[in-house]
Amino acid sequence: MRTALLTASFLTACTVLFAAPLSAAMQITGAGASFPYPFFSKAFYAYGQQHGDVFVNYQSIGSGGGIEQFTAKTVDFGASDVPMTPEELRRASSSGGSVIQFPTTLGGITIAYNLPATVRGGLRLTRELLAQIYLGRISRWNDAQLARLNPGASLPDLEIVPVNRSDASGTTYHFTDFLSRVSAEWKSRVGNAKSVQWPAANGIAAKGNEGVAGAVKQTPGAIGYVELAYALENKMTQADLRNRSGRWLSCEPATIKAAAATKPTLSATDFSIVDVAGESAWPISGFSWGMVYESPADRPRARLVHDVLTWLVTQAQPIAATLGYVPLPQNVASLAVRQLDRMKVDGR
Amino acid sequence: MLAGLLFLSVVVGIFVELAIKSAAAWRMFGLAFLWHADWNPVTRSFGALSMIYGSVVSSAIAIVLAATVGVLGAAYLADLAPRAVARPLFATIELLAAVPSVVFGLWGLFVLAPLMRTAVDPLLRHAFGFLPAFRGTLFGTSLLTAGIILAIMIIPTVLVLSYDVIRSVPEELREASISLGATPWETLWRVVLPAARGGVFGACVLALGRALGETIAVMMVIGNKPAIAPSLFAPAYTLTSVIANEFAEATSALYRSSLFAIGFTLFVVSMITNAAGRFLTMAVWRSRRGRGDER
Numbered sequence: 001m002r003t004a005l006l007t008a009s010f011l012t013a014c015t016v017l018f019a020a021p022l023s024a025a026m027q028i029t030g031a032g033a034s035f036p037y038p039f040f041s042k043a044f045y046a047y048g049q050q051h052g053d054v055f056v057n058y059q060s061i062g063s064g065g066g067i068e069q070f071t072a073k074t075v076d077f078g079a080s081d082v083p084m085t086p087e088e089l090r091r092a093s094s095s096g097g098s099v100i101q102f103p104t105t106l107g108g109i110t111i112a113y114n115l116p117a118t119v120r121g122g123l124r125l126t127r128e129l130l131a132q133i134y135l136g137r138i139s140r141w142n143d144a145q146l147a148r149l150n151p152g153a154s155l156p157d158l159e160i161v162p163v164n165r166s167d168a169s170g171t172t173y174h175f176t177d178f179l180s181r182v183s184a185e186w187k188s189r190v191g192n193a194k195s196v197q198w199p200a201a202n203g204i205a206a207k208g209n210e211g212v213a214g215a216v217k218q219t220p221g222a223i224g225y226v227e228l229a230y231a232l233e234n235k236m237t238q239a240d241l242r243n244r245s246g247r248w249l250s251c252e253p254a255t256i257k258a259a260a261a262t263k264p265t266l267s268a269t270d271f272s273i274v275d276v277a278g279e280s281a282w283p284i285s286g287f288s289w290g291m292v293y294e295s296p297a298d299r300p301r302a303r304l305v306h307d308v309l310t311w312l313v314t315q316a317q318p319i320a321a322t323l324g325y326v327p328l329p330q331n332v333a334s335l336a337v338r339q340l341d342r343m344k345v346d347g348r
Numbered sequence: 349m350l351a352g353l354l355f356l357s358v359v360v361g362i363f364v365e366l367a368i369k370s371a372a373a374w375r376m377f378g379l380a381f382l383w384h385a386d387w388n389p390v391t392r393s394f395g396a397l398s399m400i401y402g403s404v405v406s407s408a409i410a411i412v413l414a415a416t417v418g419v420l421g422a423a424y425l426a427d428l429a430p431r432a433v434a435r436p437l438f439a440t441i442e443l444l445a446a447v448p449s450v451v452f453g454l455w456g457l458f459v460l461a462p463l464m465r466t467a468v469d470p471l472l473r474h475a476f477g478f479l480p481a482f483r484g485t486l487f488g489t490s491l492l493t494a495g496i497i498l499a500i501m502i503i504p505t506v507l508v509l510s511y512d513v514i515r516s517v518p519e520e521l522r523e524a525s526i527s528l529g530a531t532p533w534e535t536l537w538r539v540v541l542p543a544a545r546g547g548v549f550g551a552c553v554l555a556l557g558r559a560l561g562e563t564i565a566v567m568m569v570i571g572n573k574p575a576i577a578p579s580l581f582a583p584a585y586t587l588t589s590v591i592a593n594e595f596a597e598a599t600s601a602l603y604r605s606s607l608f609a610i611g612f613t614l615f616v617v618s619m620i621t622n623a624a625g626r627f628l629t630m631a632v633w634r635s636r637r638g639r640g641d642e643r
Contacts, residue, residue: 064597087600159485166572168389168597190390194597197388197574202485204583205572207593218462219487 028301028308031059032066032079033170034209036105036288038229038323040079043316047308056308060208064168064194070291071095076305077292079104081170082194083268084291098294100343101268102336104313106260106326109175109284110251112236113223114216115141116156121237124149124248127275127283130241131183133223134162135190136200141221156221159202163215163224166205168195174286175225178274225284228256229324243283244275255282256326266332287332295344303345310340363615370609372602381609387574387590389598394606396613398574402491402584403614406566407559409495409580410502414559415552417499418506419541422548425507426514427522427536438511445504453568456497461488461569464496469581484579489571492580497565502555509554513547514540553625557618563588587614 030040037060044056061069063080070078071092083101084092092099111130113123125133129145132138138145141155165172173194180187190196198205204222206215209230216224217234228251231238240248249255259273259281266287275283290309296302313336317327328336373381373394384395421441425434465488472492476482517540525535541548571583572593587610598604 062597068596161485161487166593168594193390195389195594197386197390201575203573204487204489207567207572214457215489218457219465219489 026053026055026304028054028056028077028305029059029075030056030066030077030079030290031061031069031075032290033063033081033288034060035063035081035107035169035171035227035286036079036325037209038233039105039316039320039325040312042323043312043319044308046316046319047311054304054308062167062208063170063173067092067291073293076296076301077290077309079288079290081286081288082173083271083289092291096293096296099291100294100339101289101291102309102313102339103266103271103287103328103332104290104336105288105317105320106256106328106332107286107288107324108228108251108256108259108282108326109171109178109225109286110228110231111223111239111241111284112213112216112226112231113239114218114220115158115237116220119153119155122250123153123237123239124242125239126242127178127182127244131179131186133160134164134179134198134200134203135183135186136162136202139202158221161219161222162198162200162203163212163219163222164198164203164205165195165209165212166207169208170194170286170288171209171225171227172196174274174284177272178284181275228252232324241283243281244277245279245281247280249280249282251282251284253321253324253326255280256285257329258282259285260287260326260329260332264331266335292340292343294342299345302343306340306343306345310337313337313340366608366612366615370605370612372605373609376602376605381606382613385574385576387585389600389603392600392602394603394609396587396610398576399585399587399590399610400613401576402494402570402586403560403588403617405491405580406494406498406570406584406586407556409492410498410559411552411556413496413499414502414506414555418503418551418555419510419548421503422507422510422514423536423541426511427540428532441504441507444500445508449501449562449564450568452497452501453565456493456565456569457489460497461493464488464490464493473581480578481580484577484581486581487571487583489569489583490581491570491584494566494570494584494586495580497569498559498562501562501565502559505555505558506551509551510544510548513544513551516547517543550625553621557621557625560614560618560621561588563592567592587611587617 040058044058048055063082066078066080067084067088069075073096084099089099111125126149129138139160141158141160147155173192176190176192176196180192190199204215206212209227212224213226213230213234213236216222216236238251240250242248258278259276262276262278262281263273268289271287273285273287292305292309296305313328313333317333321327377384377394381395382400383397385397386393386395387398425438465486469486472482521539521543522535525539530538566586567589570586570589572585572589573583574585591607591611595607598607
């Protein structure tokens with residue numbers, strides 16, 4: 001009996017020990033932004049189905065976290081809604097060599113709110129009013145300025161609770177980029193960064209896009225900025241914004257695409273597409289970026305990473321469309337592929 | 349002895365590491381770091397005051413509630429309850445101690461916070477609204493909710509330890525009291541609990557230490573706002589939540605160093621709390637032993 005048990009455990013140990021290196025070779029890890037996480041999650045699952053033995057594990061820990069882990073070389077690729085700053089680039093380069101940054105997806109940030117069902121969806125907000133709300137200057141929903149814009153809606157006498165991110169995020173970066181362009185007071189008082197000091201007295205913070213979505217859903221009178229996919233997934237009521245050209249728009253793939261189209265040349269140093277002057281351009285749109293080392297230490301693995309990421313920016317894009325993201329425009333996808341081909345992999 | 353030395357070296361190692369990594373923040377802000385309420389990653393101005401406030405107040409609420417419920421509950425289970433009731437109740441409460449923090453957090457976010465916002469907070473505001481602590485907007489995720497969830501988490505600690513202490517009070521004291529004509533309730537209140545005072549106090553301090561260090565559950569229900577507001581219904585931030593929320597993404601050196609400084613502060617506060625608790629417990633125990641020797 002005892003020998004049988006010993007043999008069994010020995011065989012199990014052998015299997016585990018021999019299988020482990022095999023399974024490690026087939027797992028690619030990435031970490032970073034929560035903005036594209038729904039898309040990555042679905043896409044990598046599909047990739048796993050197609051390429052049976054390759055498993056891509058992406059952790060949505062925030063743009064800042066993604067850059068940290070990428071610099072520390074604990075992951076194969078990172079993702080961030082904002083390309084790295086010169087300081088971050090310097091740290092990453094001294095850690096693992098030249099960095100390649102490429103756009104992975106295009107998305108929009110929508111403004112979701114929680115008001116009684118009597119107030120219909122599509123509440124109208126001007127860009128300036130949105131800034132005022134987040135500055136804490138407009139604190140109640142039945143404020144005269146809001147009522148004037150929405151004569152039909154009977155806005156309740158409820159406190160506005162602006163929800164923001166508690167963790168550093170690229171979503172916050174795009175949103176504060178937008179607010180800085182729209183309000184001089186915001187630009188001087190708060191600024192544009194992945195993590196800021198939020199001025200509104202009645203605000204609360206939550207972790208991740210999913211946290212903000214949850215907080216808005218749980219708190220009556222809350223308003224928050226979330227990536228469109230999260231708002232759609234959670235069936236949240238979204239506001240209409242008036243863009244720079246003066247048109248009232250809702251956040252949807254068509255309007256996000258229009259914003260991207262206003263910038264034919266895109267690079268890691270010139271990437272902002274918020275508040276652009278396009279006719280039907282959604283004012284809070286942004287690309288999300290991936291990053292990978294040009295010469296990773298493990299060459300065979302680099303080939304796998306290269307293939308996965310190239311697939312992500314080309315064939316996986318239709319998957320993005322099913323979740324409310326916008327597939328990368330053709331010229332941007334080609335740019336991404338060209339960037340990825342700089343990777344030094346096996347056989348080059 | 350080896351185990352003891354190993355443990356000691358780990359503790360000292362943590363202290364030294366925290367001190368080194370937080371040096372930049374201490375150099376930049378000095379001791380004023382502890383009473384600055386600013387937390388601004390853009391202008392790189394950091395201060396721990398709002399987190400210290402959040403930690404202290406939420407833990408204070410927790411220990412007040414937990415001590416009341418825990419000690420009285422332990423007294424009931426030890427002396428007054430019939431065996432058939434005491435045993436299953438005790439087992440259930442011990443089970444509560446095994447629930448993971450994040451599960452408490454989830455429950456707090458989806459059950460307790462809405463309950464607070466819709467039922468409890470309005471009642472409190474109605475009854476005590478004349479106090480600044482009970483005024484203002486009701487968010488659900490607030491300092492008060494965090495305090496309550498911490499209380500629920502540390503009640504098992506207080507109760508189980510108090511139970512042991514109360515049971516260890518010599519039976520002669522109880523017998524003497526009853527023989528003098530006291531009721532069980534009077535015995536409990538006037539003889540047993542005062543005798544168990546030192547140990548119970550020690551249990552409370554231990555539970556306080558746990559409350560100060562609790563991270564995930566608090567992070568999910570406190571609102572994560574680095575600001576000090578007089579109202580208990582307002583969101584707040586704790587020393588533990590800020591580290592859990594922001595450490596992974598703190599990209600500037602000063603930001604990281606400031607988070608280490610917060611960790612250092614937390615470490616020191618926990619050490620002081622525990623040391624104070626032990627000292628007081630020892631003092632009471634020593635004095636009781638002295639009196640006992642005279643008998």
